[in-house]
Amino acid sequence: LLVHIQAMDLNGAFEGSGPPSKTRIDVFNSKRSLTALFIAYILAFALLCGLGSTGPEVFNRVAAKSKDGDSSAKGWRLVNPGCEVGDCKFSYDIPIIHMIPEMQLIYMKVQVQRPTGTAALSASVLTTTSVIGCDREHCSPGGLNFDGEQVRDESDSTSVEWDAEETWSKNFSLFTTDPDPITYNQYNVSVVLTDTSGKAAYYPEGGDPKLAAKADMVFVNPDFTWWVMGWKIVFLVGTAIVMFSPITKFNGAFAGFFVQQRNVKLKDWSLIQTWISALLVVLLFFNDPFFPLQFGDGVSPGVKQFLVMQSIVFVALFVSMMLCFMLVSTGTIIRSNKDQFMGESAAGHKLRSNTIIAKVGLCSLIFAFLFFYYVIARMYNTGSPQYDDFSEEQAYMSFEIILILCMVVFSLWYIVSVCRCIMNVQMIERGYLALLVITVILAILMVVGVSIGALFVLPQTPFKWMFFYGSCNVTVWVLGWAFAHAAEEDDTESSWAMDSVGKEGAGYSSLLGGEEPLGGGAEGFFSADI
Secondary structure, eight states: OHHHHHIIIIIOTTOOOSOOOOBHHHHSOSHHHHHHHHHHHHHHHHHHHHHHHTSOOSEEEEEOBOTTSOBTTTOOEESSTTOOTTOOEEEEEEEEOSOOGGGOOEEEEEEEBOOTTOOOSEEEEEEEEEEEEEOTTTSOSSSOOTTSEEEEEEEEEEEEEOOTTOSBOOOEEEEEOTTSOOOOSEEEEEEEEEOTTSOSSBOOTTSOOBOOEEEEEEEEOHHHHHHHHHHHHHHHHHHHHHHHOOOOHHHHTTSOHHHHHTTSOGGGOOHHHHHHHHHHHHHHHHTOTTGGGGGOTTOOHHHHHHHHHHHHHHHHHHHHHHHHHHHHHHHHHHTOSGGGGTTOOHHHHHHHHHHHHHHHHHHHHHHHHHHHHHHHHHHSOOSOSSTTOOSOHHHHHHHHHHHHHHHHHHHHHHHHHHHHHHHTGGGSOHHHHHHHHHHHHHHHHHHHHHHHTTTSSSOSSHHHHHHHHHHHHHHHHHHHHHTSBOOOTTOOOOOTTOHHHHHHSOOOOOTTSSOSOSSSSTTSTTOSOO
């Protein structure tokens, strides 16, 4: 993509040879058509908001009970009676039953009650957690059975912290299935908590010490998993229709993007058509076609981890490509007036080359840091499955700061570019002005979505997931429809590389109404950048 784009921009090697043909946005350019387009776009947003607000909750939270059915606050028992202060151990056994792969993960958190008569704000404890997993055939229905497979066996020193006026401490992590998916029907968790500082437990005179702590489990709501799976299939089908719809009647108004583009030789594709073709392909994987395989019975844990990883890759790739597309679109609109390119100096040519490198570099940084940030947060985070509550705050903070700096640079650059476009708004054709507004909306949504975690693999609410994922799909669909080649009477339904089509149906369009070739040269609508 980058080689093709840079050659089009800097070398003019892909300049078409035929008369300008039109894109759909050129043909359907009346006020009535554009009004209908905007109304449909706004209605789609409203529909997505409504559907997202009625979706199931993302996470279920339940209190973990001991094997005897006691609440976690009462289930802790002293392991070593007569112990010295600083060496008292308390154990707690928890059966986690009726688990299914659609729950995706388990997070167990603990809160310790402040000991009676103390005003301590912190205490140190050592937690030793042993987790056994077993399937339905080898587990007892409701009790503990240690004939399964060892899943976890680890010890960790933890600081327990209380706010000044709070009875219960802040949550700290006890056990999580990440990065492994849920592969067993039952997990038996045995916890031993050692009060190493002598401040977490209550030590009465003449009696055994006591510890009050409560454990909560968090897992993904299976209904949310099925809800997301259904909508991902809907988005996949919608994207496939936009790409490959075979309906060529009505002058190809309802034909897929690639169906229409087969009437144009590949070398005569405009730069914007090249970009949109890449965005449509990445959008397919952004919608995660392999998502249902994560919950198959015959799929190994390693394959499931790989599927989660690839979904993160394409989320980061799609976001970074869309942001780059926004910078490219505004940059080329600024230079869309042909008079600005007449007699361009070598210094100006070099400046454009450096601008291309800067934009690609910025978007590549956003992709890299967004990818690593999401991978660590989803696969190796023991704090919480939610985007805004991580275990290693310092490590995540470093990634977050760099990512925020990149997004700030992008936002400032994009705002300046949009303002320069607005200064020349009288020279922009009506149809392209409409699409500029749509892409500005999507740019805002992208920045906000990354900032609040709406594009995270596990969002905080179904509304965020539906609104942002749906808006990304709808916007790319609109772009794919608008910039596809508009069929003309002499177009044939031929292959990609017919010479006659290359002469009479070459992919030309223009910001100013089809006067300038999109296929190459500095004058092209999207030829100025990337």
